[in-house]
Amino acid sequence: MDFKLPIGDWADAAVMFLLDHAQWLFDGIDLVVGAVADGVQSALTSLPGVALAAIVVLIGLWRNGWRFALFAAAALFVVAGLGMWHQTVDTLALVLTATAIALTIGVPLGIVAARNDRVETVVRPALDLMQTMPAFVYLIPAAMLFGLGRVPGIIATIIFAMPPVVRLTSLGIRQVPHELVEAGLAFGCTPRQLLFKVQMPTALPSIMAGINQTIMLSLSMVVIASMIGAGGVGNEVLRGIQRLDIGLGVEGGLAVVILAILLDRITQSFGTPDAGGRSPRSALRSLLTRRRADPPKDNAHLSPTHGVTEAG
Known part of the structure; x- marks a missing residue:
């Protein structure tokens, strides 16, 4: 076959059309994303290195x-010792x-997709495309x-890393047991209360798994975006490739591996049951169900003579 x-x-043609007719939109996005990035970086770099390391260790x-x-303290010591x-x-x-x-866009989109089958039908192929497209392709548009610079790298990272949180938010909300939803409706929950007091807490492990995957994909993509x-750190990796400096x-x-491990373990912990051992689902059930009366006491505490007397 010789056709193409x-x-x-x-x-x-689409990119050129956007450059000619929607440059104002991209300038606005550049301004907003740049401002957020500057704020986050200023907040992190304004702290002394020891203070930032102490915060990470305390969270761990x-x-x-x-x-x-x-482990976190030792890992951060290694990063500092590497000069990175x-x-x-x-x-x-x-x-x-x-x-x-990505979470600001992805979590609401996942909620809408979970509650509307038509949105889910439209969003699913778009997420498939975003996840399967090679990461380097996002760098070109x-x-x-x-x-060039930090903002296009962040934009490419957002597109590459957003699908997991959309998918797992939608999946988690769709898998909320029907009896919990019915219990919430029976107690007079509005749709907003049902979402934030029943569905979201129950789906929290799935949502946190999506957040965890988004963070991991973001970390891999920002290295490529260098x-x-x-x-x-991506600049150092890229410099090593260019110089063949092993x-x-x-x-x-x-340094990337250490940062990935720290972020992965910390974010995973937020999707597990709390220190009291109660999962979000069990806590929710205890809130939605009525307090039952104490069960009748058995006869184990009665004296042996009590049973003999009754029998007599």
Whole structure:
């Protein structure tokens, strides 16, 4: 077969059309995303390195116990010893910015998709496309529409990392047991109360799994986005590739791995039952069900003579 579909030409024409007629929109997006990224990075870099490390260790202690806190302290010490502290903080700022924007869009979209089958039908193929498209492909239109730098890297990261939170939010809400929804309606819940007091708490483990996956994908993508000037540890990895410097590449990769482990373990902990051992579902059931009277006491506490007397 010697024919060729001009899909690439159509994509070029679409991008050029957007550049000619919607540049004001991309300038506004660039301004908003840049402001959020600057705010997150300023908040992180304004803290002394020791204070930021202490915050991470304390969060690890709170969520995962003292063993993980010791690991976090040792891991951050290794990052500082590699000379990658500032680059790692920049990467963390990029990941937090991209994740925050992705969740702001993805969680509401997942809720709508869970409550509307038509939206789910439209969203599902779009998510399939976003997840299966090679990550490097996102860099081309992002660079053309927003130029080089941090903002196009964040935009590409948002598109690449958002599908898991949309899918798992929708899946978690759809899998809420029907009896819990009926109980909420029986107690007079409005649709808003039903969502935030019944469905969201019950679906929290699934939603947190989606958030965790979004964070991990964001971390992998911001490293790739260094090719268009996103900065962070990705610059060190890219420099190692360009120079064929194995040591620099290993050091940058190790810093990424450490950051990934810390973020993964901390975010996973928020989807598990709390310290009291009660899952969101059991806590919800205790709130929605009426308090029953204490069950009748059995006869185990009665004296042996009581039973003999009755029998007599």
